[in-house]
Amino acid sequence: MTTTAIPPSPELRAKRGSSALRTAAFMSPWLIGFSVFFAYPLVSTVYFSFTKYDGFRPPVFNGLDNWSYVFADLPMFWPAMRNTLWLVLVMVACRVAFGLGIGLLITKIKLGTGVFRTLFYLPYLAPPVAATLAFVFLLNPGTGPVNTLLEAVGLPAPGWFTDPAWSKPALTALAVWGVGDLMVIFMASLLDVPREQYEAAELDGAGPLARFRHITLPNISPIILFAVVTGVIQAMQFYTQPLVAGKVASGVMGGSGQQFEPGYPEKSTLTLPQVIYNVGFQRFDYGTACVVALVLFALSMAFTALLMRRRGGLIEAGD
């Protein structure tokens, strides 16, 4: 590396940081993008949330009417919030635990590691609509292969996407199937744990469980936290899978013009983004939809803040 031989020149560094104009030029695509696609619509969403607005007649200020309607009377709102809480607790926990387990397993496998890793990773790539369609078919209570296999070994065969008690576990199975991204992240961090620590612990007589608890876990805890926080944010935006599963399992045809009451069966797969779509784009009540959008925004940003805290934040922002 000949380049390291060049003495660090202070004035060079200073020069690189000096031109505000040049910085602005390099940043300009995003400065425009941020203003037009983030700041402006966010401010508009706040404004619309205080108005009665159907997109045709001009918005009329109506104070906190939409807000009180959402929290007190909108029949879809609290089921969606409860489902989100369920998904955050169960789906995220399952995904992180399973992702970590598969990550650990792949570091122990000696034979055909590449093949196993590829097989574990592939479902993550499956387009959500395609994966959901496949799972609705696989978990079809009448003729699906999963229930056929379950019955063959004498286990009870649930109604999956058609039973409100089983629809969220079915969605969780779908999410766990696509855990390849977490597997890769965990695998990389597990391989980064210093080997000497394991060797030292082994000399001290620590068994596999003790080694996992006292060495592996502390070393990868930031990654676990990262996986949990990003998982929570994903769970709050969960949209395509519950919507497609509900539509297909209920037999409502896709495409335009079809009105689908989301959350089939019995609002058990309803999430906040579906409420926004339904209220905004099917009932044309943009004001109310904006209130729900802001609730979703507040929840997402609360968790995003965890990633970005100045101390102990999970993403290093530099100075």
Place this chain on the structure above:
Amino acid sequence: MSQTITRAERTPDPTASGPSRSARAVRTARRRAVLHWIAVHSLGVAAALFFVLPFVFLFLTSVMSDQQALTRDLWPRSWEWGNYAKVWDTPGFLTWWRNTLLYAGLGTVLTVVSSVPVAYALAKFRFRGRRLSLLLVIAMMMLPPQVVVIPMYLFWAKQLDLSGTLWPLIIPMAFGDAFSIFLLRQFLLTIPDEYLDAAKVDGCGELRTLLRVVLPMAKPGIAAVALFQFFAAWNDYFGPQIYASDNPAAWTLSYGLESFKGAHHTNWNLTMAATVLVMAPVIVLFFFAQKAFVEGVTLTGVKG
């Protein structure tokens, strides 16, 4: 119990002096290693079945006859390869392909071109507001698209009259994508400053340094961003639903696929064949670009 055995293997036991004793210890250790090997690989095979079987059932159903797809049979009695031809000939299917390739292809190019300079500035320039800018990029990355969709829809559909097209999805890609900027920035941080300083000494301006020095070194990062962006567009359902749902000529594969289930109400075989056709390109592309993919996933999660 396993703990005592482990200890016996590793630490020399002062009472065990005879050769037969240590030989037995070696044999126990070897047997344990073999059992461990078998256990790990059996678990691996079980996990692989969980990940692969859905693909297998999906494929087997896609080549069943219409009647058999409605039964509980798992293995096709006759292999109906014609199902794929039927799907291919479905009105609209080719249009959806074209739209998806346009959205994913053009969107990817625009994203890379507009995100690279921003990521470069965030990673390598020192300027006031750098930290704030990065925080805003991350906030934008974490923002659910539904939060701002209502004003955005009104902007594109009512003010610019672009409803029923994919332009409201493609045009924003020309103004930097938060996730791509973040991922590229993480990658550019790993390029040592000395290379940039050397370019300066040689008289390169900032733009030339970026094009001549940084870009060639950033190829893996750019490949990862391009792949993620391509798949995000390929997989997007919400965007086309908002802007293109009332015009089937503008549908994408992801959006059209679900309507396919509607058109072939009970024909699981054709639906699954269509599903295979939508998944296949993703999987083929993955086999050509495995490294870039894995690197990208790692960058977003691990290297802070």
